[in-house]
Amino acid sequence: MTTMEKKENDGVTQEDSVIVTVALDSSETGAFLAIDETREQVGSSAQEPQESNAAVDNEAIVAVSTKHQKKRVWCSDEQLKYLCKCFNKTPSPSMEHRQRIAEKINMDLEKVSRWFRYRRGGKNREDSETVSSAPEGQKEDSFTSDELWMLNAHYEKDKYPYRSTIEIIVKLLKCSYNKVYNWFRNQRRKDKKNGIVLSPKPNEKTKRTICDKLSTSSTAEEKKRRENGSSPDNSFESLHSRIIFRMKKLLVKLHAKLLEQLDEKLLEQQRKEHKELSDVMDNAKTQTSSLELMKVVFEGLKGKKGESFAETVMDCEAFFREGGLCCGKYFDCDPIQTCATCGDQFHPVCRDLGRRSNGGENQCPCRIRQAMLFKYRSTDIPLDPCATFLEKCVKNWVHTNRKIAIRVTTAENMEADFGEDFEAFYAKMKKNLPVQKIRNKMIFVFTDDDGDEILFFAMLANEYKDAAKSDLMTIRYLDSVSFINDGDLRTNVYNSVVLGYMGYTASIGYKKSHFWACPPDPKDSYLFRGRPAWQPVPTEKRLIKWYTTLLDLGKTRGVVAEYGRDYEGPQEKKLFKQIEHMICDGGYWNEIIGKKLFIETYGGSQPIQQHVLSDLRAEMTLKDKPIFYIDLISRIMIAIEELPSITSELTKTRDTWKKFLEDNELDFTYRETAKYATAFIIQTLIRELIATGQMADPHANSPAPECSSDSSPPTSSSS
Ligand SMILES: [Zn+2]
Ligand SMILES: [Zn+2]
Numbered sequence: 001m002t003t004m005e006k007k008e009n010d011g012v013t014q015e016d017s018v019i020v021t022v023a024l025d026s027s028e029t030g031a032f033l034a035i036d037e038t039r040e041q042v043g044s045s046a047q048e049p050q051e052s053n054a055a056v057d058n059e060a061i062v063a064v065s066t067k068h069q070k071k072r073v074w075c076s077d078e079q080l081k082y083l084c085k086c087f088n089k090t091p092s093p094s095m096e097h098r099q100r101i102a103e104k105i106n107m108d109l110e111k112v113s114r115w116f117r118y119r120r121g122g123k124n125r126e127d128s129e130t131v132s133s134a135p136e137g138q139k140e141d142s143f144t145s146d147e148l149w150m151l152n153a154h155y156e157k158d159k160y161p162y163r164s165t166i167e168i169i170v171k172l173l174k175c176s177y178n179k180v181y182n183w184f185r186n187q188r189r190k191d192k193k194n195g196i197v198l199s200p201k202p203n204e205k206t207k208r209t210i211c212d213k214l215s216t217s218s219t220a221e222e223k224k225r226r227e228n229g230s231s232p233d234n235s236f237e238s239l240h241s242r243i244i245f246r247m248k249k250l251l252v253k254l255h256a257k258l259l260e261q262l263d264e265k266l267l268e269q270q271r272k273e274h275k276e277l278s279d280v281m282d283n284a285k286t287q288t289s290s291l292e293l294m295k296v297v298f299e300g301l302k303g304k305k306g307e308s309f310a311e312t313v314m315d316c317e318a319f320f321r322e323g324g325l326c327c328g329k330y331f332d333c334d335p336i337q338t339c340a341t342c343g344d345q346f347h348p349v350c351r352d353l354g355r356r357s358n359g360g361e362n363q364c365p366c367r368i369r370q371a372m373l374f375k376y377r378s379t380d381i382p383l384d385p386c387a388t389f390l391e392k393c394v395k396n397w398v399h400t401n402r403k404i405a406i407r408v409t410t411a412e413n414m415e416a417d418f419g420e421d422f423e424a425f426y427a428k429m430k431k432n433l434p435v436q437k438i439r440n441k442m443i444f445v446f447t448d449d450d451g452d453e454i455l456f457f458a459m460l461a462n463e464y465k466d467a468a469k470s471d472l473m474t475i476r477y478l479d480s481v482s483f484i485n486d487g488d489l490r491t492n493v494y495n496s497v498v499l500g501y502m503g504y505t506a507s508i509g510y511k512k513s514h515f516w517a518c519p520p521d522p523k524d525s526y527l528f529r530g531r532p533a534w535q536p537v538p539t540e541k542r543l544i545k546w547y548t549t550l551l552d553l554g555k556t557r558g559v560v561a562e563y564g565r566d567y568e569g570p571q572e573k574k575l576f577k578q579i580e581h582m583i584c585d586g587g588y589w590n591e592i593i594g595k596k597l598f599i600e601t602y603g604g605s606q607p608i609q610q611h612v613l614s615d616l617r618a619e620m621t622l623k624d625k626p627i628f629y630i631d632l633i634s635r636i637m638i639a640i641e642e643l644p645s646i647t648s649e650l651t652k653t654r655d656t657w658k659k660f661l662e663d664n665e666l667d668f669t670y671r672e673t674a675k676y677a678t679a680f681i682i683q684t685l686i687r688e689l690i691a692t693g694q695m696a697d698p699h700a701n702s703p704a705p706e707c708s709s710d711s712s713p714p715t716s717s718s719s
């Protein structure tokens with residue numbers, strides 16, 4: 001099996017295991033239950049769930065599917081036989097009873113409980129007669145107050161809900177059909193006992209609504225659907241009502257939180273959130289197309305934090321997926337398209353990544369993945385001495401099973417850029433701009449993610465080459481997209497790459513480094529294009545804290561000798577001599593001199609040199625400047641294999657790199673689009689390296705992949 005084929009298969013498995021599949025055989029002896037407990041990550045519009053599976057409420061992820069009749073070994077034949085025997089005697093065993101069963105057959109109590117729950121649910125689906133003869137007073141876990149609030153709201157509107165209505169509630173509350181059915185029945189009994197006159201059970205022709213917040217299909221449609229035997233899931237109306245219902249559930253939750261909140265400030269924020277959400281819901285209610293509905297819902301939930309939002313996103317994604325909208329996720333940078341051949345709705349990114357492939361011979365074009373995207377992996381890019389060193393550092397300092405690959409490109413003979421304001425200042429002073437020669441290093445860190453790769457960290461550094469600054473290295477841009485869910489691991493990788501790079505530069509003769517804690521523009525990224533909605537944009541304060549922790553760690557790791565935030569360089573009597581010690585590519589002092597002093601203080605007119613010098617000295621003595629001056633611990637060059645450096649037009653400067661991302665609409669906002677972008681970057685970079693003779697094609701002698709849809713290079717994310 002080639003790696004190409006393997007990836008294809010992995011893709012299919014992943015697609016199928018997105019939801020937990022439960023298959024129940026109707027024959028008594030062969031009763032079979034399969035539960036596949038893999039779970040797809042939220043990964044798109046809202047906050048990511050925690051990586052730890054322990055934090056995942058298993059119950060919350062169970063969804064029933066009759067489409068995928070998967071056979072997985074979930075329990076042994078003996079266990080199953082015993083469970084069936086017990087079920088025949090007591091379909092709803094008490095907690096103690098279940099505990100005894102669990103001990104007897106050596107199975108988790110949780111698993112046993114779930115088996116009974118689904119067994120009852122399954123019986124119920126097979127034969128509606130059993131519903132009314134369901135055992136009385138089941139000791140199932142009771143409803144939460146939120147759930148009761150919702151049930152009561154429905155009960156007030158509709159005391160005799162249809163099966164389809166109950167099924168929607170079941171999906172939302174993630175409990176058994178019987179539990180909801182019995183709740184309604186018991187409620188009616190209670191009312192009758194208390195002498196409340198119930199409106200008569202309406203007949204088919206009476207139009208009823210599920211609740212005032214919901215739009216529902218008319219009874220005629222309901223009837224037609226039942227006659228056709230088609231699932232109600234296929235209509236827009238059904239999708240719409242499920243989505244609205246789910247949003248309603250979220251609102252109920254938010255409302256309950258409002259009532260509990262005592263902190264005034266948090267209350268204000270939650271009120272705002274509640275208001276925003278109810279506006280989103282009002283907007284969603286008026287939508288008449290699934291794509292527009294999707295947009296309204298996910299734009300509305302975007303970037304919202306907290307478990308209830310993450311769950312809502314996940315549920316809505318499942319509803320949209322079941323409603324036929326590709327993977328159910330929303331990518332504003334990759335809109336869903338309709339296949340001209342089969343009419344399927346799909347994301348081009350999902351097609352290109354092979355998410356839609358079913359491995360068949362004659363697949364519809366909307367299912368054929370872009371084989372070109374997977375021709376090369378990041379590890380096919382040759383290592384240079386710096387990347388070799390960094391990979392060793394990460395291996396030493398980061399303990400993880402994740403694959404981390406680091407590659408570095410170099411651009412020689414670059415010149416420092418001091419910024420427009422600074423240039424204007426020099427022009428006004430009739431001085432020639434100083435020339436500083438630098439070498440750019442672009443560092444890329446990749447990781448594996450379910451068989452795909454994600455570029456999740458990038459750094460651009462300047463190594464000074466001219467005589468005056470030959471011992472200086474500066475970290476110019478440092479950027480990341482947090483697709484590694486484990487925050488500690490993520491931070492440790494970032495720290496290790498930065499400190500590793502400091503160690504590397506020390507080993508080739510650099511003694512000093514500095515960086516400026518300058519937060520990125522919230523609307524732009526330093527080195528990526530787009531960032532996940534849940535990833536906060538760091539503030540200056542946060543950056544300073546992070547750099548401080550990083551540099552302290554650098555001391556214990558034997559990289560940093562000393563660091564501080566005061567200027568310690570030479571003091572000169574002449575202004576321009578002083579300035580030239582301080583400025584560097586994109587430096588802090590260029591901005592102080594060009595923007596703060598020249599533009600803001602002197603209003604862009606020519607100042608007296610001595611004034612500038614004294615103003616500059618005043619700036620230098622300010623405490624807590626957002627700049628770090630670092631002395632590196634000098635190292636003896638560790639023997640590194642004689643590897644040539646890698647050069648690329650693509651990664652030469654931040655501008656060429658950002659233009660490349662822009663031109664190809666590569667976007668790192670969502671996990672899937674980030675994977676596409678990463679694959680695209682790797683393919684393009686390697687083709688450039690092959691074309692410029694820096695590497696041989698690793699697949700030069702292997703036959704072209706069979707599933708290739710398009711042998712020409714990928715040109716854009718929406719191609
Ligand atoms: Zn409310
Ligand atoms: Zn998709």
Ligand SMILES: [Zn+2]
Nearest residue numbers: 339342364366
């Ligand atoms: Zn198609």
